[in-house]
Amino acid sequence: MAKKLPLKQRYAALTRDVHWDPSYVAAEKVFPHTTFEGIKIHDWSKWEDPFRLTVDAYHKYQAEKDKRLYAVLDGFAQSQGHLTLSDGRYLNAMKLFLQGVTPLEYASHRLFADLSRNFNGPGPRFAALCQSIDELRHTQTEIHTLSNYNKYYPGFHNWREMHDRVWYLSVPKSFFDDALAAGPFESLIAISFSFEYLLTNLLFVPFMSAASFNGDMPSMTFGFSAQSDESRHMTLGLESIKFLLEQDEGNVPIIQDWIDKWFWRGYRVTALVAAMLDYMLPRKVMSWKEAFELYFEEQMLNGLFPDLAYYGIRPPRHVEQAIAEKDLVSHQVYWTLYQFGFAAAFTTTVPEPSEMEWLAQQYPDSFDKHYRPLWNKAKRIQDGGDRFFFQGLPELCQVCQIPMTFTEPGDPTRIAQRASVFDGERYNLCSDGCQWIFDREPEKYRQAWLPVHQIYQGNCGGPSVPEVLEWYGITDGDNGEYLGSVEHRHWQQWHAQQAEQTAPMGS
Amino acid sequence: MAVKALYEYDHPSRSRQELYGDDELVHVWWENNPMFCAAACFRVPTAIGWREFIEQMVNPWAASDPDFQPGSPTDWTLDGQPWQPDEARSLADLGIGHKSVVSFRAPTTI
Numbered sequence: 001m002a003k004k005l006p007l008k009q010r011y012a013a014l015t016r017d018v019h020w021d022p023s024y025v026a027a028e029k030v031f032p033h034t035t036f037e038g039i040k041i042h043d044w045s046k047w048e049d050p051f052r053l054t055v056d057a058y059h060k061y062q063a064e065k066d067k068r069l070y071a072v073l074d075g076f077a078q079s080q081g082h083l084t085l086s087d088g089r090y091l092n093a094m095k096l097f098l099q100g101v102t103p104l105e106y107a108s109h110r111l112f113a114d115l116s117r118n119f120n121g122p123g124p125r126f127a128a129l130c131q132s133i134d135e136l137r138h139t140q141t142e143i144h145t146l147s148n149y150n151k152y153y154p155g156f157h158n159w160r161e162m163h164d165r166v167w168y169l170s171v172p173k174s175f176f177d178d179a180l181a182a183g184p185f186e187s188l189i190a191i192s193f194s195f196e197y198l199l200t201n202l203l204f205v206p207f208m209s210a211a212s213f214n215g216d217m218p219s220m221t222f223g224f225s226a227q228s229d230e231s232r233h234m235t236l237g238l239e240s241i242k243f244l245l246e247q248d249e250g251n252v253p254i255i256q257d258w259i260d261k262w263f264w265r266g267y268r269v270t271a272l273v274a275a276m277l278d279y280m281l282p283r284k285v286m287s288w289k290e291a292f293e294l295y296f297e298e299q300m301l302n303g304l305f306p307d308l309a310y311y312g313i314r315p316p317r318h319v320e321q322a323i324a325e326k327d328l329v330s331h332q333v334y335w336t337l338y339q340f341g342f343a344a345a346f347t348t349t350v351p352e353p354s355e356m357e358w359l360a361q362q363y364p365d366s367f368d369k370h371y372r373p374l375w376n377k378a379k380r381i382q383d384g385g386d387r388f389f390f391q392g393l394p395e396l397c398q399v400c401q402i403p404m405t406f407t408e409p410g411d412p413t414r415i416a417q418r419a420s421v422f423d424g425e426r427y428n429l430c431s432d433g434c435q436w437i438f439d440r441e442p443e444k445y446r447q448a449w450l451p452v453h454q455i456y457q458g459n460c461g462g463p464s465v466p467e468v469l470e471w472y473g474i475t476d477g478d479n480g481e482y483l484g485s486v487e488h489r490h491w492q493q494w495h496a497q498q499a500e501q502t503a504p505m506g507s
Numbered sequence: 508m509a510v511k512a513l514y515e516y517d518h519p520s521r522s523r524q525e526l527y528g529d530d531e532l533v534h535v536w537w538e539n540n541p542m543f544c545a546a547a548c549f550r551v552p553t554a555i556g557w558r559e560f561i562e563q564m565v566n567p568w569a570a571s572d573p574d575f576q577p578g579s580p581t582d583w584t585l586d587g588q589p590w591q592p593d594e595a596r597s598l599a600d601l602g603i604g605h606k607s608v609v610s611f612r613a614p615t616t617i
Contacts, residue, residue: 339543450521
């Protein structure tokens, strides 16, 4: 019997040794995608594998995590765990996660499968293959975890189709489509580095801490299970960028450009997380501002970028505008979701007085001055028996696809309007960051599928709101105001029943 | 800078004016009113008169804010430039192009 190899050699034998150089077909015919972006690789063997896992070890490890997750899911379902959540409103955060993030896991699975095919170095091919499997597993476990709530609450039933159709979901969808449509090195920098390394903690940790704080054990367990994968993905992001920067000096400006673009693209997607964190959680975890300072400013700007300066890489373009917006962005985005809530597959409502106090404490420079008055007016309208909705469709940004709600740098009272003309046509953009991205590749962004423009072209079920909602797969109870909604009534009814069935001592 | 691609990369805009027939998209922005999170986007015939556009489309939208008074908008701009609409003329005559932004100011209470 053959002698057992030491781990490192065994790993090499099971991964890199499966690669061969083609002899009867030219290498560039087998791997046509790795040259056109201008990136130069001289020696693929310099790639240090960020995670040395073999397939058998990988399966064993993931199977154990899955076993734990499914045990928690069963226990939660059997004990009517949904009734122990902090409040019915909490589920809106998970609807947003299922509609907006889970399909990105699947898109990521596709992207990494594609990379594992297209790279001509065995190290990154195998790393991409592992990550592709991870992403598919995340998709499946998230669907399974959240499916339990679909038995009791609206908004969980049509997330896959919604992701392709609903206006606010075009924000994450178009972000990933943009990466999938790029060359392999740009997609790697876009997703592995800019998203998984720079921004994943901002995206993922808030949702999972939210689950833990609000009594959602299954989502929390899923989060723990995925988190160990995420740290491997982050390592891959870091290895990718270092490898590319070390391979050729000519790669540096190309990569800087991609970091500039993908930081801003990803940052705009996290605006939805900002709104979730500050407004959708009945039990608050931390404010967006605090999360941004900790996970981005401290860990990335102060931790990572000084190291990257060695390679000639500077912090992303427009980062100072993201920092300046940290007092504003969650309020602006949730205010948008609130007034377009008739067309969202979750419910929204005016924050409770105690939540307004919390927001005022967390945002002493902005909440009382700019946003509390808006909520007060919305409340007055609601108290008068009405509900404030934007009776129409909004102007959208051609790049990030968010309604043009963001304000001028330095003036939170004035919406920023940018426009670029390309090939005789005007395109509207929400910020200097999105305009810079558009102007770099206008041929790409002019093809954007903008929900508002598509509705007006008649491609979304019909010209009226009910027709569009039907096309979205939004059914009555998924959308609109939380107070008096289907889920609110269910929540109250089930808790009243529970109280009736429990005999207090001394009664 | 052009898109780097393996083939000639040239695809038409997915929002180009011809896709809307005789109509165009026009954005209307109530500049001093933060109740509206963004400007509104309307599909309108380029031949429509300014007065009809305001009465049929802009006023019902602006009335989402119960404090809106029809006829109160002033300080108009077109694509960022100060501008005075003429009620009797059409959007095309007034130089309002596809995806233009028209803004105004009007009293409201927050």
